[in-house]
Amino acid sequence: MKTYTGLTAIAVAAAVLADGVVDTAEVAALRKYIFADGKVDADEFHLVTVINNAVAKSENAGHDMPGWTALYTDVVAAYVLEDESSPGEVSEAEATELVRAWSGDSTFDARESSAARTIATRATKMPEGFRAFLTGRGISA
Secondary structure (H helix, E strand, O other), rough: OOOOOOOOOOHHHHHOOOOOOHHHHHHHHHOOOOOOOOOOOHHHHHHHHHHHHHHHHHOOOOOOOOOHHHHHHHHHHHHOOOOOOOOOOHHHHHHHHHHHHHHOOOOOOOHHHHHHHHHHHHOOOOHHHHHHHHOOOOOOO
């Protein structure tokens, strides 16, 4: 089984992206690495964002990557909705960060849509600007 224990987020991203595909073993190792302490921090959120943006631009973008969408969704939702400062809510800062992450590569892919739908469904509160951003992408919020 792959493991990323002791590696920096940059080293993890490089290892995962070496072949342009996030395979099942990498998904399992990433899940273990990210959720090792039971929470998702900013570095871990940025890690999956970097990986997702790179994969979305790769020649393998259309290939099925079992488990990657679920992991990406779980990480993003946990980062936003399970934080200590605004549990269950999307704060202004989080909304800004999500819009930046999801707009930065000029695409709003299926994984980002999955995470957005999960957040829209579970959030008890979100800024109106973020709600409009989601609505503009066909997501009821």
